[in-house]
Amino acid sequence: xxxxxxxxxxxxxxxxxxxxxxxxxxxxxxxxxxxxxxxxxxxxxxxxxxxxxxxxxxxxxxxxxxxxxxxxxxxxxxxxxxxxxxxxxxxxxxxxxxxxxxxxxxxxxxxxxxxxxxxxxxxxxxxxxxxxxxxxxxxxxxxxxxxxxxxxxxxxxxxxxxxxxxxxxxxxxxxxxxxxxxxxxxxxxxxxxxxxxxxxxxxxxxxxxxxxxxxxxxxxxxxxxxxxxxxxxxxxxxxxxxxxxxxxxxxxxxxxxxxxxxxxxxxxxxxxxxxxxxxxxxxxxx
Numbered sequence: 001x002x003x004x005x006x007x008x009x010x011x012x013x014x015x016x017x018x019x020x021x022x023x024x025x026x027x028x029x030x031x032x033x034x035x036x037x038x039x040x041x042x043x044x045x046x047x048x049x050x051x052x053x054x055x056x057x058x059x060x061x062x063x064x065x066x067x068x069x070x071x072x073x074x075x076x077x078x079x080x081x082x083x084x085x086x087x088x089x090x091x092x093x094x095x096x097x098x099x100x101x102x103x104x105x106x107x108x109x110x111x112x113x114x115x116x117x118x119x120x121x122x123x124x125x126x127x128x129x130x131x132x133x134x135x136x137x138x139x140x141x142x143x144x145x146x147x148x149x150x151x152x153x154x155x156x157x158x159x160x161x162x163x164x165x166x167x168x169x170x171x172x173x174x175x176x177x178x179x180x181x182x183x184x185x186x187x188x189x190x191x192x193x194x195x196x197x198x199x200x201x202x203x204x205x206x207x208x209x210x211x212x213x214x215x216x217x218x219x220x221x222x223x224x225x226x227x228x229x230x231x232x233x234x235x236x237x238x239x240x241x242x243x244x245x246x247x248x249x250x251x252x253x254x255x256x257x258x259x260x261x262x263x264x265x266x267x268x269x270x271x272x273x274x275x276x277x278x279x280x281x282x283x284x285x286x
Contacts, residue, residue, distance in 0.1 A: 011244045019138050020130045020197075020250065024236035026138075027194045027206065030145040032232035033152050034190045035211030036224055037183060041163045045095065046080070046184075047207035049102035051191050051200050053079035055109025058125065058195075063116060069140060069192045076188035079105050081181070128199030130240060130250035137196045144193040148186050159183060160221055198251040206232065209258040216262075216269035231261050 011017040038047050057075025058068050079101050086097035113125075133141075152159065162169045162179040170176045187207075194203040214228035239254030246253070267273050 008241075011241060016131055016133075017240075017244060019133050019135065020240050021237060023130060023133050023138055023141055023197045024240045024250075024254070025233050026141050026145045027197045028210075028232035028234075028236035029229055030148050030190050030193055031203070031206040032210040032214075032228040033149060033225060034187055035207050035209070035232070036214055036221070036228050037152075037159055037163055037211075038187070038207055039211030039215055040160075040221075041183075043187075044208045045098060047187060047191070048204045049083075049098050050076040050080060050184075050188055051203045051207075053102040053105035053109075054188070054191060054195070055106055055125070055200060056112055057109075059109055059112040059116065067140070068195070069144060072192045072195060073188050075105065075109075076191060077185055080184040080188065084180075125195070126199050126201050128195070128197050128202060128249075128251040130197045131243070133196055141193050141196065144189055148189045148193065151182075152186050155179075155182075156225075198254065202251040202255055205255040205258060209235075209255075209262050213258075213262050213265045213269075216265040219270055231258065235261060 011021075034047075038044055054072035054076045057071035057073070057078075059071075060075075061068050061071025083094065083097045083101045086092060086101065087094045090097070092100075158169070158174055158179055159182075162174065162176060162183070166176050166180075169179065190207065191200075191203055194206055198206055210228035210232040211224070213231045214224035214226075217227045218224045235257040236254050239257045240250050242248070242257070243250040243253040
């Protein structure tokens with residue numbers, strides 16, 4: 001009879017699972033770090049929007065023979081800049097501009113995809129195919145994720161000040177415009193790094209849940225980063241293994257585990273429901 005240790009190590013005997021687990025760690029790490037800034041900045045919708053806007057860039061890159069990551073990054077960044085331009089040069093607010101630009105880009109991408117002949121399945125783009133990641137995909141993800149992590153962590157204090165107080169950041173001489181578009185560029189690169197693994201739609205959860213978990217559990221930003229990274233990597237690895245045993249999709253399995261961790265943090269964390277009830281006025285009288 002197979003022991004639980006043998007059962008746990010069984011997936012590691014397959015090359016596709018080794019690649020999937022390595023990609024899970026990379027995607028979990030880079031998405032967790034960006035997630036902290038997005039949650040604090042209130043840019044969760046921005047991550048959702050850019051993830052959908054990259055589709056036409058992917059299709060065009062496929063047609064002209066460029067790496068898909070190049071097209072995805074260009075489309076995501078172009079859409080973010082277009083949103084900022086509309087907000088600054090019209091009467092509509094940022095959320096409205098965001099909705100128009102990114103839904104238009106997503107619709108444009110779907111039309112383009114339906115008009116080209118390709119063996120690429122749309123569900124792999126939308127929901128990812130972690131178990132089908134090749135060594136070339138792994139190297140590409142490692143380069144993009146590693147570069148993004150290096151930039152964000154080296155400039156985390158500047159990004160953090162811009163996130164909390166842009167006016168103060170401008171007053172002390174920080175290049176606020178560069179930080180704004182730099183953060184958008186890092187967000188686009190993170191989405192590019194995560195596309196092959198979890199797809200356009202599920203990458204949104206990877207960019208929101210870890211930061212939300214870290215915010216609920218900790219009160220310091222450095223601790224928030226550590227908690228978010230541990231939650232993202234842990235859920236990515238656990239979800240990938242769970243998908244192997246259940247013969248299910250990896251992306252949704254990862255998201256389900258992250259949702260479970262968020263619910264635990266919501267109830268038991270520093271800013272959770274139980275802690276708030278215990279410290280609310282009159283709680284000692286109950």
